Amino acid sequence: MHLSRYFLPILRETPKEAEIVSHRLMLRAGLIRQQAAGIYSWLPLGKRVMANIERIVREEQDRAGAIEILMPTIQPADLWRESGRYDDYGKEMLRIGDRHGRDMLFGPTNEEMVTDIFRTYVSSYRALPLNLYHIQWKFRDEVRPRFGVMRGREFLMKDAYSFDVDDEGARRSYNRMFVAYLRTFSRMGLTAIPMRAETGPIGGQLSHEFLVLAETGESGVYCDANILQLKVPGEDVDYDRDLRPLIEPWTSYYAATEDVHEVERFEREVPAGRQVATRGIEVGQIFNFGTKYSLPMKTTVLGPNGVERPIHGGSYGIGVSRLVGAIIEASHDDAGIVWPDSVAPFAVGLINLKVGDPAVDAAAGGLHDSLTKAGISVLYDDLDQRAGAKFATMDLIGLPWQVIVGPRGIEQGEVEIKRRATGARETLGLDAVMNRLAGERKP
RNA sequence: CGGAGUGUAGCGCAGCCUGGUAGCGCACCUGCUUCGGGAGCAGGGGGCCGCAGGUUCAAAUCCUGCCACUCCGACCA
Numbered sequence: 001m002h003l004s005r006y007f008l009p010i011l012r013e014t015p016k017e018a019e020i021v022s023h024r025l026m027l028r029a030g031l032i033r034q035q036a037a038g039i040y041s042w043l044p045l046g047k048r049v050m051a052n053i054e055r056i057v058r059e060e061q062d063r064a065g066a067i068e069i070l071m072p073t074i075q076p077a078d079l080w081r082e083s084g085r086y087d088d089y090g091k092e093m094l095r096i097g098d099r100h101g102r103d104m105l106f107g108p109t110n111e112e113m114v115t116d117i118f119r120t121y122v123s124s125y126r127a128l129p130l131n132l133y134h135i136q137w138k139f140r141d142e143v144r145p146r147f148g149v150m151r152g153r154e155f156l157m158k159d160a161y162s163f164d165v166d167d168e169g170a171r172r173s174y175n176r177m178f179v180a181y182l183r184t185f186s187r188m189g190l191t192a193i194p195m196r197a198e199t200g201p202i203g204g205q206l207s208h209e210f211l212v213l214a215e216t217g218e219s220g221v222y223c224d225a226n227i228l229q230l231k232v233p234g235e236d237v238d239y240d241r242d243l244r245p246l247i248e249p250w251t252s253y254y255a256a257t258e259d260v261h262e263v264e265r266f267e268r269e270v271p272a273g274r275q276v277a278t279r280g281i282e283v284g285q286i287f288n289f290g291t292k293y294s295l296p297m298k299t300t301v302l303g304p305n306g307v308e309r310p311i312h313g314g315s316y317g318i319g320v321s322r323l324v325g326a327i328i329e330a331s332h333d334d335a336g337i338v339w340p341d342s343v344a345p346f347a348v349g350l351i352n353l354k355v356g357d358p359a360v361d362a363a364a365g366g367l368h369d370s371l372t373k374a375g376i377s378v379l380y381d382d383l384d385q386r387a388g389a390k391f392a393t394m395d396l397i398g399l400p401w402q403v404i405v406g407p408r409g410i411e412q413g414e415v416e417i418k419r420r421a422t423g424a425r426e427t428l429g430l431d432a433v434m435n436r437l438a439g440e441r442k443p
Numbered sequence: 444c445g446g447a448g449u450g451u452a453g454c455g456c457a458g459c460c461u462g463g464u465a466g467c468g469c470a471c472c473u474g475c476u477u478c479g480g481g482a483g484c485a486g487g488g489g490g491c492c493g494c495a496g497g498u499u500c501a502a503a504u505c506c507u508g509c510c511a512c513u514c515c516g517a518c519c520a
Contacts, residue, residue, distance in 0.1 A: 009453085011453085011454055011455095011470090012454075012455090012469060012470075012481075013454050013455045013456095013468095013469070013470095014454085014455080015454065015455085016449085016454090016455075016456095016513080017449095017512065017513050017514095018513095019513080019514070027454095034512090036511085036512090037511085037512065037513090091444095092518085092519085109520090138520080140519075140520085142518080142519070143444065143517085143518065143519095144444095144514095144515095144516090144517095144518085146513085146514080150520095151519070151520090155520065156520095157520055158520090159520085209520090282519085282520070283520070284520070285520065317520050318520070319520035320520085321520090322520060323520095353478085353479055354478070354479085384478095385478090385481090386477090386478055386479095386480085386481070386482060387478070387479050387480055387481090388478095388479090388480040388481045388482085389480085389481045389482095390480085390481090391479090391480050391481080392480070392481050393481085395480095404479080406479055407479085408479065409479090416479095
């Protein structure tokens with residue numbers, strides 16, 4: 001992609017409404033544009049990052065056996081009256097009337113709708129377990145949206161819903177999502193810790209929330225240092241086997257957010273040298289809520305003995321748009337964003353230091369073409385600007401690699417290559433660049 | 444929803460107290476010179492001063508009401 005033909009509105013100064021670092025950097029690097037409190041347009045660079053996050057989430061959901069569907073953003077109120085949540089949900093729910101005076105709402109979540117789909121088509125225990133998910137925009141009319149996309153009113157969420165014939169099956173489904181979540185966040189370059197959580201308005205008895213560690217996170221986190229060393233299950237994990245041994249280490253060490261933190265227990269259970277107090281951002285939560293929705297919504301299947309029984313459900317959310325902010329909170333420096341390879345909007349930023357110089361133009365243009373042909377996404381800065389401005393822009397938008405082509409090096413047939421995260425530079429021959437990048441690019 | 448604050452060009456701000464032709468920096472356009480870490484000079488375009496009402500010969504400025512946005516608290520992917 002040629003920068004001269006792209007749409008990348010960089011801001012040199014920070015808009016004053018942005019208080020936290022991810023919000024500032026998202027506005028400055030041209031990822032988002034605020035349209036109203038907690039409501040954002042996604043500009044090209046932000047859109048690409050979110051698409052990468054979505055892709056990883058999707059791959060891990062699929063791997064864990066969940067099946068993708070897509071439900072609408074607008075829902076009829078009747079379903080919510082049936083579950084009893086139409087009145088419970090309160091002002092957070094955006095209520096809309098259509099032209100016929102029918103009560104509609106912009107979905108804040110989809111338990112009711114997915115249950116409706118399920119009960120229409122599934123009536124036998126033999127079709128279970130089933131886990132349906134979608135990645136769709138939600139709207140929750142938060143009293144106080146803030147922190148940019150970290151707490152917007154409109155946000156993109158992956159929500160999965162599991163259906164099982166009994167509690168034992170529901171726990172297996174829960175465990176599959178537990179492992180999938182560990183893998184998902186790890187692939188995005190994040191350290192995420194699962195923590196025992198309150199179930200809140202979704203209800204149920206078992207729940208964990210996943211906190212991404214970041215110095216600038218909004219919740220205080222207390223945990224045992226050992227949990228930070230645990231190895232995340234590999235992509236060969238067998239989701240059909242008993243996953244409890246994989247999960248047990250993660251749930252056995254002390255880990256709590258500040259609102260449920262027990263100082264005495266922490267002091268007693270965790271040796272002084274391993275007591276970690278840090279901060280985190282909630283990016284996912286999983287629930288096992290049993291029959292909370294299946295009873296009022298009459299969702300049953302026939303068991304092996306021919307007797308109808310209510311299904312046991314769970315729901316599993318990941319804040320996709322929030323993750324964009326969370327990743328930046330966890331990975332940035334004074335100069336700007338430092339994208340993990342797997343979610344970066346482009347793999348390579350290619351800088352032409354002297355636009356108009358035939359030798360430099362030819363070398364940079366050639367690199368752009370061969371990188372693109374090799375399937376390596378590249379943003380080619382072909383603007384006639386000073387070097388300082390180009391470097392500042394590239395550092396700000398945080399692409400993993402910078403390839404710098406200038407007249408000095410080109411005389412020797414050499415370019416410079418810089419790793420954004422470490423600042424490490426090396427000088428390579430033109431031909432060597434391709435091999436170097438091809439080898440390093442594995443997400 | 445309680446408390447605090449801010450609305451003036453795309454972004455950052457001054458002007459308001461003490462009413463009198465709407466300004467500065469960045470960004471943008473034109474030209475020339477520059478060019479390996481945010482260039483210099485010259486010229487130029489862009490504003491219902493958040494909205495409505497009032498006071499006044501005259502309102503960005505004073506008064507009243509409303510709206511929007513931000514921050515702190517209680518709630519949340």
